[in-house]
Amino acid sequence: MDSTIIIEVVLMLFFSILFGRIVKIFKMPNVTGYLIAGLLLGPSFFNLVPSSMVNGFKVISDIALAFIAFSIGSEFYLSYFKKVGMAPVIIAIAEAFGAVILVTVTLIIFGFDVKLSLLLGAIASATAPAQTIMVINQYKAKGSLTSMLMSVVAIDDAVALIAFGFSVTIVKLLDSSLNSNLLLSILSPVYEVVISLVIGALIGILMKVVFRWFKKPSNVLCITIAFVLFTYWFAEFIHGSPLLACMALGGMLVNIFSDTDKVIKISEAFTPPIFMIFFAVSGAGFEVSALPKIGVIGLIYVVMRVLGKIAGSWIGGRLTKQDDKTCKYLGPTLMPQAGVALGLIIVAESLIPAYAPQIRAVILCSTFIYSIIGPVATKLALEKAGEIVIAPKQKSIQC
Template identity: 55%
Template sequence: MEMDILFYLGIILLAGLLFGRLVKFCKLPNVTGYLLAGLILGPYVLRILPADVVSKLDLVSDVALGFIAFSVGSQFKTSYFKRVGFTPVVIAITEALGAVVLVTVGLIAAGQSVPFSIVLGAIAAATAPAATIMVIKQYRAKGPLTETLLSVVALDDAVALIAFGFAVTLAKGMTAGVGGSLLVSILKPFLEILTALALGAILAILFTVPLRFFKKSGNRLCIIAAFVFLATALANLLGVSALLTTMAMSAVFVNVYKSPDDIMKLADSITQPIFVMFFVVSGAELNLTVIPTIGLVGVVYVVLRVAGKWLGATLGGVLMKADSAIKKYLGPTLIPQAGVAIGLTLVAQQVVPEHAQVIRAVVLCATFIYEIIGPAVAKLCLVKAGEIKTENA
């Protein structure tokens, strides 16, 4: 079976590169090509990548998300926050709450029950950083919009978990049998976030130790990979967010180590094949069959989540007197949604079990739509903001 998996990994890499090159003719980002490659080769179209093979490639996703989180966390340098203040924090809160409020109100207006609307509305807060990060890396985007975007998508994970924790508490309060679990429901997301941050900080300090003794690039690559793997594995073991843990590790590391930029560049040098495999596999997991099943609920969710993110990001930018490009273009760059949202659906299905199938179908369909259009929209916004040079576009 090992040879079979290696064969499929070879097909995945080659197909990803081919489709990445083909979409360039349409001036689309490489990541769109990778997702389309997976979608076309996957179990719902050509079936070259069978469902049982795709399900065995979870390790690729874990590794890729670990390195993506490691890259995102490196943006949290104290020098950056001294320069911009609390702008990214405020925008992360307003864009997340914008999506929650608009989706929740829209679903209630569409005749859905309040507990169901609150829970599904809370899932709308989550944003997936992976596709956006790939666009930024491919086109070497630089500027205030790019800086703020990287910070906001990193903070969004924490904000989404907190918002969902409160939503679950509220929804449970409207149903029978909540008993004494309300306090636990409120405190749980905060405890999970604090645990992830503490674990990440401890690993960051430990990360600096072997770097003192190993100076060669090859050895340091091994150390980087080891700590990304450890952060992901330990977070999963403790039941906390692996993304938050690895981001925290990276964020603390870049502020305590004397030359973090060298380490981050080294990490970037090995990630390309990992990212190609991750997005092709993600594309293969996109289930086309759920699209006809989502109905009005799905349409409300897909449309109002984007509107909420856009309005919320704009409001946050206005409140913090941010750069005009941030106020105008940040919202649409926050479209992608994947891992965290899908994970939250598992909890949501327990809170409102009578709506379990609808919640899963809506989130999976939204993931498909957002992941396909999100990278292209992010590129367009970064070009409009003047943060992608014409020759790179």
């Protein structure tokens, strides 16, 4: 292995631990410290992790996202969904389309191109679960808001893919030069969602069968890593959604295998350094110099997306008769944006290449802003809702 990579890993781990501690002084979540550590190590400041090396850590990012998605899925107990019914789905649709509508309409009102507005609006629907889950795990949050949040951020990815598919179809209808199959444009995101859920569920069944013959913790850990990573890779290979597939894997396993809690607990011994490096790399990938370039369109996007999610989650909560704290505090926890949103940039740029630099600048810069503000907003919302039950000072170093 290149010695440069080794020292970069060492630096990211040490700096992440250090800044994870420093931000606690200001009552901020660990994940914010990891992002700041990466930002300082990256090209924007000390350049100890140059931009040329950030892409080299993609495999770490994939592993981290796979396990975060698996962890989310493992909270999908059928008993919970029997209790709450369609509420998480309705709220996820409401908050996603709240962001779509507010971003799209506001951009059009301010005179921006309709196709650009539609695509940015659709991308705005996506919510990244990674930072939210890290905050929940760090503070051991529990309650009706936390349970609904876990469900909504998982379903949100599927809603975002479908919303983007419809926006792509409208953009193609508006632009005669985009000569392609409109039916395929509509069905493509549906295929992506369905095939991912099927893959995850089937592999979950197979995983349970394998666990019958292996009980030793070290074997359980190795099998879990192998199955989670295979699910992520296979979903990507057949053009599905790796995150949804890993969520489905966790969801299937938790409902058919009684020792899923043991599996999750064992895997937690493996994931902390992976998560630290993942968020540090995310921080290193941000370019502070790009922030002034987003202009009015970026400001509109950042503000309207948040307002849309707050309004949408409140409306969805009221429609499904959720308690007041869920209606009031769910929206602010849905700020983080990465993963799916960053992937959709490529599709958007291919549809309207003239606006490619603008799209990339807006999404990347807004992702940076949400990454810093989002975890803090999530922590404050969970505190206000009374669902943070263990003070951070009682905890040892965590990821």
